[in-house]
Amino acid sequence: MPSTSALPDTGKEAAHVPQYLALRDRIAEGIESGKLAPGGRLPSERQLQLDSGAARGTIREALFQLEAEGLIYRRDRSGWYVSPPPVTYDPTRWAGFMTYVTEQGRTPSTETLSTEEVPAAPAVADIFRVAPGSRLYVVTRRRLIDGRAVLVERITVDPKLAPGLCEHSLNGSLTQILSSHYGLAVVRNRMDMRPCALVKDVADGLGVKAGTPGLLVVRTSLDKQGRVVEYDQEYWRHDSIRVHVDLTVKD
Amino acid sequence: MPSTSALPDTGKEAAHVPQYLALRDRIAEGIESGKLAPGGRLPSERQLQLDSGAARGTIREALFQLEAEGLIYRRDRSGWYVSPPPVTYDPTRWAGFMTYVTEQGRTPSTETLSTEEVPAAPAVADIFRVAPGSRLYVVTRRRLIDGRAVLVERITVDPKLAPGLCEHSLNGSLTQILSSHYGLAVVRNRMDMRPCALVKDVADGLGVKAGTPGLLVVRTSLDKQGRVVEYDQEYWRHDSIRVHVDLTVKD
Numbered sequence: 217m218p219s220t221s222a223l224p225d226t227g228k229e230a231a232h233v234p235q236y237l238a239l240r241d242r243i244a245e246g247i248e249s250g251k252l253a254p255g256g257r258l259p260s261e262r263q264l265q266l267d268s269g270a271a272r273g274t275i276r277e278a279l280f281q282l283e284a285e286g287l288i289y290r291r292d293r294s295g296w297y298v299s300p301p302p303v304t305y306d307p308t309r310w311a312g313f314m315t316y317v318t319e320q321g322r323t324p325s326t327e328t329l330s331t332e333e334v335p336a337a338p339a340v341a342d343i344f345r346v347a348p349g350s351r352l353y354v355v356t357r358r359r360l361i362d363g364r365a366v367l368v369e370r371i372t373v374d375p376k377l378a379p380g381l382c383e384h385s386l387n388g389s390l391t392q393i394l395s396s397h398y399g400l401a402v403v404r405n406r407m408d409m410r411p412c413a414l415v416k417d418v419a420d421g422l423g424v425k426a427g428t429p430g431l432l433v434v435r436t437s438l439d440k441q442g443r444v445v446e447y448d449q450e451y452w453r454h455d456s457i458r459v460h461v462d463l464t465v466k467d
Numbered sequence: 468m469p470s471t472s473a474l475p476d477t478g479k480e481a482a483h484v485p486q487y488l489a490l491r492d493r494i495a496e497g498i499e500s501g502k503l504a505p506g507g508r509l510p511s512e513r514q515l516q517l518d519s520g521a522a523r524g525t526i527r528e529a530l531f532q533l534e535a536e537g538l539i540y541r542r543d544r545s546g547w548y549v550s551p552p553p554v555t556y557d558p559t560r561w562a563g564f565m566t567y568v569t570e571q572g573r574t575p576s577t578e579t580l581s582t583e584e585v586p587a588a589p590a591v592a593d594i595f596r597v598a599p600g601s602r603l604y605v606v607t608r609r610r611l612i613d614g615r616a617v618l619v620e621r622i623t624v625d626p627k628l629a630p631g632l633c634e635h636s637l638n639g640s641l642t643q644i645l646s647s648h649y650g651l652a653v654v655r656n657r658m659d660m661r662p663c664a665l666v667k668d669v670a671d672g673l674g675v676k677a678g679t680p681g682l683l684v685v686r687t688s689l690d691k692q693g694r695v696v697e698y699d700q701e702y703w704r705h706d707s708i709r710v711h712v713d714l715t716v717k718d
Contacts, residue, residue: 241588248590284664284678302661307712308559337492339499403716410553411662411682411705413535427535429680429705431662454662454680459710461558465654 236277239268243278247287247298258288258296284429286455302458303361307407313359314389322361329356329368329421331382333375343436344374344444353381355390358421366456368421372447390446391437400445402437409433409459418451429454487528490519494529498538498549509539509547535680537706553709554612558658564610565640573612580607580619580672582633584626594687595625595695604632606641609672617707619672623698641697642688651696653688660684660710669702680705 246252259267264275279296282288288296303320317324333351341348355371371390373381378398386393394400414422414430422428430451437446497503510518515526530547533539539547554571568575584602592599606622622641624632629649637644645651665673665681673679681702688697 245589280678281666284666285683286661286663307710308714310714310716338496405712405714407710407712407714409660409710410537410708411680411703412537413680413705415532415535427531429662429664431682432536452662454664457661459558459658459660461656461658463559463561463656463658465561 235270236274236281239264239270239274239278240281242268243282244285244287252298254298254300256298257294258298260295289455299455300362300364302456303366304458304460306460306462307409308461310405312389312391317361323363325360325363326387327358327360328386329358331355331386333382340372340447343447344372346374351375353378355382355386357386361456364456365422365453367450367452368418369448369450371449374444377443377445394445400439402445403440404438406436406438407433411454412451414451414453422451422453424453431457431459433457486521487525487532490515490521490525490529491532493519494533495536495538503549505549505551507549508545509549511546540706550706551613551615553707554617555709555711557711557713558660559712561656563640563642568612574614576611576614577638578609578611579637580609582606582637584633591623591698594698595623597625602626604629606633606637608637612707615707616673616704618701618703619669620699620701622700625695628694628696645696651690653696654691655689657687657689658684662705663702665702665704673702673704675704682708682710684708 243252243258252258258264261272261275261279264270265272268275279288283290286299286302289299290296303317303322305316309316311319314324332354334354335349336344336346336352338348340352341350344350344352346352353373353375355373357369357371358365359367359369373394375381377400378394381393381398384393384397391402395402410432412430412432414424414426414428416426418430419426419428430453433450433452435446435448435450436444437448439445494503494509503509509515512523512526512530515521516523519526530539534541537550537553540550541547554568554573556567560567562570565575583605585605586600587595587597587603589599591603592601595601595603597603604624604626606624608620608622609616610618610620624645626632628651629645632644632649635644635648642653646653661683663681663683665675665677665679667677669681670677670679681704684701684703686697686699686701687695688699690696
C-alpha cells in the first residue's frame with residue numbers, strides 16, 4: 217500500500233533546488249491539492265524515506281521546513297499531522313473572534329482559565345491612567361477553533377468601569393458583556409501585532425513546546441471618552457492565524 | 468561598580484509573581500526607562516546573579532522571556548544586548564520600506580543577494596497566471612535598519628512585464644524602478660502576514676539561529692489591469708517589526 221499516492225509526482229525537478237526543498241514541495245502540493253487532508257496524519261518518516269529514497273536527514277529537513285511554514289505540526293510522539301487551515305483576520309474590519317471564526321465555517325469556543333484582581337505594573341497602569349499598584353481585573357482565557365487551542369489571552373479591565381465583571385460567565389464575547397451590562401461601548405481599537413516566541417506558561421496552555429513561534433496581538437479598546445475598556449494580550453499559535461489586508465489606491 | 472544601577476528597584480513585589488518574572492520586569496523597566504540603552508550590552512549573567520541573588524536558572528529564564536518578547540537578543544558568544552526598537556508598519560497606509568523607516572528616524576539600506584531566472588513552481592505560476600515552468604525573475608535581497616539586517620525577501624517579477632529588470636541596480640525601491648522604467652503602476656496591494664520559524668537560508672542571512680521566530684509578510688502588488696507587478700515574500704526578524712492598526716468606528 218504505497219503512501220506515495222499522497223504525494224504528487226512533479227516529474228522533472230529544477231536541477232539547482234536542494235533535495236529537501238524538492239521533497240518539501242511534493243508534500244506541500246499534496247496538502248494544497250487536498251490529497252493530504254487537514255488534521256490528517258502524514259506518512260511516517262520511515263515510509264517517506266522508502267517512498268522518496270532520500271536520507272533520513274533530508275526527510276527531517278523537509279518536515280522542519282513545512283513545520284516552520286505552519287503547514288504541518290507534531291503531536292507528541294504520535295507523528296506529523298497536516299495543520300488545519302489558519303483563520304484569516306482582517307484588522308481593518310470590526311469583528312470579534314466569534315464572528316470571524318464562524319464566518320469562515322469553523323467553530324469557535326472559549327475557556328476561562330482564571331480571573332484575578334492584581335496590582336497594576338507601571339506599564340499597564342500607564343495604559344489605564346491609574347496609579348501603579350491599583351487593582352485591576354485580569355482574565356486569562358484560552359480560545360479554540362474546532363476544538364484545537366489556538367490562543368491564550370490575558371485581558372485587563374478596570375474594576376471601576378465594570379464592577380463585579382468576574383462574576384459573569386466569561387466564556388463568550390467579553391465585549392458584549394461590557395456593552396450590555398456596563399454600557400461600555402468601544403469606538404476605537406488600537407492593535408499591535410508582533411511575532412514572538414511562546415513562553416512556557418502560554419506554550420503549556422496551547423500544548424506546544426516553549427519557544428515555538430507565535431503571534432502576539434495586543435488590542436486596546438477605547439470608548440467615546442477615551443477610557444480604556446479592554447486591554448487584551450492574545451498569544452496565537454503561529455500556524456493558526458493569517459493577517460490579511462487588501463488595500464486599493466483611492467482615486 | 469555595581470551594575471544594578473541599570474535595574475530600577477521596584478520595592479515590593481507581588482507575592483504570587485514567580486521570581487524569574489519579577490527579574491524580567493526589573494530588566495524590562497530598565498530598558499523602557501532608557502537606563503539600558505538600545506544596542507547596549509546587558510550586565511553578564513554572572514553579574515545579574517550577584518546583583519539579584521537569584522539562581523543561574525532563574526536568571527536564564529528571565530533572559531529567555533525577554534528574548535521571546537524581542538526586548539533583548541544574543542550576539543554569538545558575546546552576551547545579551549538590548550534590541551533596537553522595532554519599526555512600526557501600518558498595512559493600511561501606502562508607504563514602502565524606505566519611506567516608513569526614514570520617517571521613524573532610522574536609516575534603511577538594501578543589499579541585493581542574487582538575481583535569477585527560475586521556472587515557476589505551480590503555486591507561483593497560479594499567482595502570475597502563467598504555465599508552471601514559465602521563466603520568472605527572482606530577486607533575493609536583504610534589508611537593514613541602521614546597519615542591522617532585519618529582513619530577507621524574495622521578490623518574483625514576470626520578465627514579460629519588465630524585460631531586463633535584473634540589469635538595473637536593485638538596491639533601492641523596486642516599485643520605483645518598475646514604475647519609472649516599465650510604466651507599471653501599482654493600484655492594489657494584497658498583504659498576508661503570518662508568524663513563522665525562520666528556516667536555515669533566511670536565518671543565515673539575518674545572522675540568527677534557524678528556528679528563530681519571524682514574521683512572513685507576503686505582498687502581491689497589482690496594476691489597474693489586475694496583472695501581478697510584484698510578488699514579494701519578506702521574512703522579518705521577530706524583534707524588528709511591529710504591525711500597528713488604529714481603527715475608529717465610522718459614524
